[in-house]
Amino acid sequence: MSADRKNHDMTQAEADIALLLADATDGVEIGTAPVQAVLRGGRRRRTRRWAVATATAVVVLAGSAGATLAVTGLPGEHRAQVAHQVSDVTVPQVSELAHGTDQGKRWRVVLSVWAAPRDRAEAAEQLKAMRKFGIDGGALPRLDELVGKTSHYTGLYYGDEPLRPIMFDTVTKWEKLTGHELESAGVPLTEEDGEGANRLVVGMVASTARLVECTFDNGTSHFARPTTAAGSPVSWYVCLAPQGVRPKTAEVVK
């Protein structure tokens, strides 16, 4: 078990698992730390990073023009995307990925992309702006993690409720998705859906993906057309399972 275990309020089951985990690590052969290999690898990465940074600057310029797109979405739901060009680290590029109505309440899924702050001062300003935007404490990165990195947040507005985070990350560069690769996250649409009933699925796919199939546990499926979003090199899709039905899989099919 971790030597400086703080023993936060654990149930017996959790405490047992903690001990089992500690037991399992006894089998690890620690060996000598490969310091020189790590330093060599780090220096290679550093060199590569400069090369990538130069190439990325060109791509950002090419992709920064504003756009208005209309895309189709779920039955009974309308999707539109409004993008605007910004360079201020306190003003995100915001795109609506999908919206609809559920039990008489409107919902919207939005993506906000935040430019990389150049220093701690800019990062501090960005953190403030993120809080103001509605990104809650648990989803906020640390100040130190923001400098030189871009952040993206997908969040859900449901009725009058505050923004609820769905998937988010702070990265030096975006994950490159190709072919049929995808990354998804599911959340309940409403609190009434209950724990584990992640009816709303949001995901990122390669910009070349044209169609995502979401299957549900009642045997039905839904096809979502991925949409581009301002500031994002990947496309995004949204699936919503009917009430009482859970999503099962998501797959790029075209």
Next chain:
Amino acid sequence: MGERKDARDEEFQSFMIGRWPRLLRTAFLLTGEQHAAEDLVQTTLEQVFVAWRRVGSADDPEAYTRRVMINAHARRHRRKLKEFLAPKDDSGLVREVPDTGDRIAQADDRSALLRALAQLPPRQREAVVLRYWEDLTETQTAQAMGCSVGTVKSNAAKGIAKLRAIPGLADMVTQGGRN
């Protein structure tokens, strides 16, 4: 300038040597395999080294390192061609209350736990390892995983519930060193 760089390199080296055993153990629980764990820690530390000028002077380089490691681990599991949003074994377990008073039996060999961990989806595995091996708070775990506290709670609870439900693990007899 050269001297400062040398000092930074030395500082990183001593950080790395000091943290290597702990990071390797955490990586082992995440990957379930010695070589994969070494590979994960090495990749992580290479990235930390690249950012060391900034990270080394920060309050908590260890937290940064954890975040990098979790990201690297997640990335390896991210390249999916099909996302299983509700695995079959999820049904029923997610509604299970974690503490019903009974006790998990202790595994008499490590492979039972590693097999059980391997059956968890990556995010649940990360949440369990960070919460119950690294002993992080929910907030610290959320920071390391880049998600909300609610997601951590949900993933950790599901992970624990599933571990408890795996016969190979639950059937193990509780040993004396449990207190």
